[in-house]
């Protein structure tokens with residue numbers, strides 16, 4: 001299998017955590033795609049994923065699978081013993097629901113703030129964002145407020161459950177973790193009184209699948225070049 005990604009970016013990090021959880025890293029070849037140079041918006045990459053985003057999984061038979069959730073489901077079920085996406089119908093449904101909330105209210109909200117209210121990934125890439133949005137910082141700033149609302153929600157969840165979808169670490173935790181990782185880079189701090197969310201994050205950071213990758217923060221050499 002091949003994974004087209006870029007180390008240090010939040011959505012690729014989701015899959016690296018999944019691979020570590022499942023012990024699949026030795027079976028994967030990583031192919032680095034230069035996001036800052038907009039390589040993912042060129043025809044060769046768009047053939048793999050028309051959405052023009054990372055990560056993308058390529059199977060040995062040539063099939064391409066995009067979307068972090070779809071890739072996670074595939075990898076988690078390969079050995080017939082899913083541990084991140086649920087075993088029973090109820091577990092699957094709860095993890096799906098919480099994962100979707102984490103994506104919509106936190107990770108994607110941070111991403112929209114980053115792309116539309118800050119210089120984002122820089123000049124080479126901004127031309128691929130729709131021009132009518134270019135000056136709309138107000139809309140982008142509202143996405144920051146949405147992300148803060150997401151943090152508040154997950155702080156509340158963390159007060160009553162050890163993990164985002166219940167008693168076990170799952171795909172939903174990985175999405176929240178990636179959302180906070182992205183928020184760090186975009187300059188959206190977790191409010192100090194969200195102590196349960198901060199404690200949850202500290203706990204998740206210590207998991208071997210996450211801890212071994214803690215050097216892969218979003219602010220890599222790529223973003224330092226952009227002034228982060």
Ligand SMILES: N[C@@H](CCC(=O)N[C@@H](CS)C(=O)NCC(=O)O)C(=O)O
Pocket residue numbers: 009010011012035040052053054055066067068069111125
């Ligand atoms: N919904 C997608 C989101 C993927 C995504 O936005 N990836 C980012 C990297 S963290 C990306 O490729 N951004 C490039 C861009 O927005 O042009 C998924 O779950 O895989």
